[in-house]
Amino acid sequence: MTATIELESVPFIQKFKLIASDNKTEFIIDEKIxxxxxxxxxxxxxxxxxxxxxxxxxxxxxxxxxxxxxxFCKHYEDSEPYLPPIGPTACLSRPSQSHWDMVFLKSLSSKxxxxxxxxxxxxxxxxxxxxxxxxLGYMTENRTVEEIRRIFQESGDFSAVEEEQxxxxxxxx
Amino acid sequence: MNEKGIDDLPQTVLEHIxxxxxxxxxxxxxxxxxxRWRRIIDGSVRYMKRRYSSCKDFSWNEIxxxxxxxxxxSYISERGCHAACYSKSDNVMxxxxxxxxxxxxLSDMWKFNMESLEWQxxxxxxxxxxxxxxxTLLDAGEILILFGGYAKxxxxxxxxxxxxxxxxxxxxxxxxxxxxxxxxxxxxPKLASHGASMLQNRWMIITGGSSGEDFNxxxxxxxxxxxxxxxxxxxxxxxxxxxxxxxxxxxxxxxxIIGGAGVIKGAYSDVFLLxxxxxxxxxxxxxxxxxxxxxxxxxxxxxxxxxxxxxxxxLSRPHFVNQDKTFQKRPVLTAASSIASSSSGxxxxxxxxxxxxxxx
Numbered sequence: 010m011t012a013t014i015e016l017e018s019v020p021f022i023q024k025f026k027l028i029a030s031d032n033k034t035e036f037i038i039d040e041k042i043x044x045x046x047x048x049x050x051x052x053x054x055x056x057x058x059x060x061x062x063x064x065x066x067x068x069x070x071x072x073x074x075x076x077x078x079x080x081f082c083k084h085y086e087d088s089e090p091y092l093p094p095i096g097p098t099a100c101l102s103r104p105s106q107s108h109w110d111m112v113f114l115k116s117l118s119s120k121x122x123x124x125x126x127x128x129x130x131x132x133x134x135x136x137x138x139x140x141x142x143x144x145l146g147y148m149t150e151n152r153t154v155e156e157i158r159r160i161f162q163e164s165g166d167f168s169a170v171e172e173e174q175x176x177x178x179x180x181x182x
Numbered sequence: 183m184n185e186k187g188i189d190d191l192p193q194t195v196l197e198h199i200x201x202x203x204x205x206x207x208x209x210x211x212x213x214x215x216x217x218r219w220r221r222i223i224d225g226s227v228r229y230m231k232r233r234y235s236s237c238k239d240f241s242w243n244e245i246x247x248x249x250x251x252x253x254x255x256s257y258i259s260e261r262g263c264h265a266a267c268y269s270k271s272d273n274v275m276x277x278x279x280x281x282x283x284x285x286x287x288l289s290d291m292w293k294f295n296m297e298s299l300e301w302q303x304x305x306x307x308x309x310x311x312x313x314x315x316x317x318t319l320l321d322a323g324e325i326l327i328l329f330g331g332y333a334k335x336x337x338x339x340x341x342x343x344x345x346x347x348x349x350x351x352x353x354x355x356x357x358x359x360x361x362x363x364x365x366x367x368x369x370x371p372k373l374a375s376h377g378a379s380m381l382q383n384r385w386m387i388i389t390g391g392s393s394g395e396d397f398n399x400x401x402x403x404x405x406x407x408x409x410x411x412x413x414x415x416x417x418x419x420x421x422x423x424x425x426x427x428x429x430x431x432x433x434x435x436x437x438x439i440i441g442g443a444g445v446i447k448g449a450y451s452d453v454f455l456l457x458x459x460x461x462x463x464x465x466x467x468x469x470x471x472x473x474x475x476x477x478x479x480x481x482x483x484x485x486x487x488x489x490x491x492x493x494x495x496x497l498s499r500p501h502f503v504n505q506d507k508t509f510q511k512r513p514v515l516t517a518a519s520s521i522a523s524s525s526s527g528x529x530x531x532x533x534x535x536x537x538x539x540x541x542x
Contacts, residue, residue, distance in 0.1 A: 098241070100204050101299075123188060130195050142199040145188075146208060150297055154214040161188045166216045175214050180227060181205070 024062045025053070027075060034072035036079050037062075041086040047133035069131060074124040081113060081125075081137055091136035103143045110140040111147065119160075193222065200226050207273045207297035234491065258292055258301060263315035269326065272355055273297060276304070276326055280315050287313035287333035308359035311351050318378035320386060322406060326353035327386055332374035332394075346394050348372035350404075363409060370411055373398055375484070377429030379437060385462055387414075387437055392425040397444055399423035401456065401465060414458075420467035421454045426483035430494055435459075438470075440494065441482030451478045 025043050027036045044050045049065065056063060067075060085091070094102040104110055114122060122141065129137035149157050158165060167175065188196070200223050203209045213223045264280025275294040281287050289311060291304040311317075317331025328351040335343040348370040350363045364370055376391025376398065388402040399422065401414040421427075427442025427450070439454040453470040472478075479485070479498030487494040 100202050126195060127191060142202045145199050146203050149208045149212055152211060154211050157211055157215055163215050180210050
C-alpha cells in the first residue's frame with residue numbers, strides 16, 4: 010500500500026540516451042533538452058514511451074559536437090520556447106557580443122563552430138542555428154573581402170576585371 | 183561529420199547566415215568572396231527587395247544609442263536642423279551641426295556606422311566650418327560637400343545677429359579633414375534651408391533657400407571638376423521662391439522638388455521636376471500633378487524626404503491628435519500611394535507619401 014503512494018509522488022521522468030558517432034559516448038538528457046530539437050521532438054511523439062530510457066543513435070554527430078549542443082540546450086532548458094526573428098529586420102535582433110550565446114560560441118574553434126551549426130541544422134534547433142549565424146555575422150563585421158576569405162578559408166574565383174565590376178555594382182539600387 | 187569549412191554547410195544554412203547579416207557592409211563584402219556566395223546573396227537580396235515592394239506595413243526598430251569609443255564620454259546632444267547624409271564609400275551616415283532648442287548653433291560632427299549601428303564622434307581636422315544649422319551635406323565619392331547654413335549669434339534677443347553662410351567646404355573622408363573651398367564673400371549666394379543634391383556625382387544642384395529677407399527662386403549648379411558655380415537658365419513654369427523643400431535626384435538628368443514654404447502661399451504642396459539637358463547646361467521645369475492630394479502630410483516644409491527605391495518617404499506629424507490630446511509614442515505608418523505622372527514621355531515616377539493617420 011505504501012509502495013503505491015510513493016510511486017505516485019515521485020514524478021516519472023523520461024530519460025533519453027543520445028549516442029554520438031563514435032558509438033561509445035553517451036549523453037543522458039531529459040525532455041526539456043530534447044524538445045528544443047524540433048526533429049527529436051517530432052520523432053519522440055510517435056515513439057512508444059513505455060521505457061524509462063529511450064536510446065537515440067546520432068551517428069552523424071561527433072561526441073565533442075554533441076556535447077557542445079547539449080551544453081547550449083542545457084542553458085536554455087528552463088527558458089521560454091524560442092521564437093525566431095522574422096522579416097527584413099531580423100538582423101537587428103542580433104544579441105550583443107557579451108550575450109551568453111555569443112560568449113559560448115566565441116569559445117569554440119571555427120571547426121567546432123561549423124560543426125555545431127551543422128548539427129543544429131540537422132537536429133533543427135532554431136535558437137542554436139540563429140545564434141551560430143549571428144556569431145558568423147560578428148566574424149564578418151567590418152572585414153574586407155580578403156579578410157573574410159582568410160577567416161573562412163575561401164578562395165576567390167573571380168578575375169580582376171570581374172572583381173572590380175562586382176565591387177562597383179550597387180547591391181540595393 | 184568531418185566538416186571543417188563554411189562551404190560544407192548546406193545552402194539553406196548559408197542563405198540563413200546571409201539573411202541575418204547586416205545589409206550594409208558585411209553583405210556587400212561577403213558577396214565579393216566567390217561566385218557561390220555571390221549567387222546566394224543576390225538571391226537573398228532579390229527576395230528582400232520583393233518583400234519591400236509588396237510591403238504595406240511598416241514597423242519601427244529602435245537602434246539604441248551606443249558610443250563606439252568610450253574616450254568621448256558625452257552622448258550626442260539633442261538638436262534639430264542638422265545636416266546629415268549617408269556616405270557610400272565608408273558605409274556610415276555623417277551628421278554635422280544643427281542647433282539646440284535655444285537656437286545655439288553647433289559644429290560637432292558624428293558618424294553612425296551602418297553595420298555595427300554605433301555612433302562615433304568625428305575628430306575634425308583642418309578648417310572646421312563655423313557652427314551652423316540648416317546647411318546641406320552631400321556625399322560625392324571620397325568627399326562630403328557642405329554648403330550654406332545659418333547661425334544666430336547670441337541668445338540675447340537684443341544683441342542677436344543672424345548670419346547666413348555662402349561658403350563651401352569639402353570634407354576629405356580618408357583624412358577626416360575639412361577644407362574650405364570658397365570663403366563666405368566669394369559670390370556664392372548666402373543660403374540656408376535650401377535644397378541640394380548631386381547629379382551624376384559631378385554637379386551639385388542648389389535650389390531655393392532663404393537668404394534672410396528673401397527666398398531664392400534660382401537654380402545654381404556647381405561643377406566639382408572645375409569648381410565653377412553658375413546660375414542655370416531654366417525654361418518652363420518653375421516653382422515660386424521657397425525654402426525648406428525636399429530635393430531628390432531621380433536619375434542622371436532629373437531632380438524632383440517637393441513642397442516647401444514661401445511668401446506667397448505659405449506652405450506649398452506641389453511637386454516639380456527639373457530636367458537638365460545632355461550637357462547639364464540648361465534645364466526645364468515641369469509641374470507634376472499629384473492625384474491624391476488628400477494624402478499629403480499636413481506640413482510640407484522643413485522635413486526631408488528620403489528616396490527609397492522608386493519612392494520618396496517622408497516622416498511627418500499626424501493630421502489629427504487623439505481626442506484625449508495625446509500622440510502615440512511611435513508613429514504608425516500607413517502607406518498610401520499616389521502616382522505623380524509625368525507626360526514628358528520618359529517614364530512616370532511613383533511618389534509615395536507616407537504619413538501618420540488618425541488612430542480612431
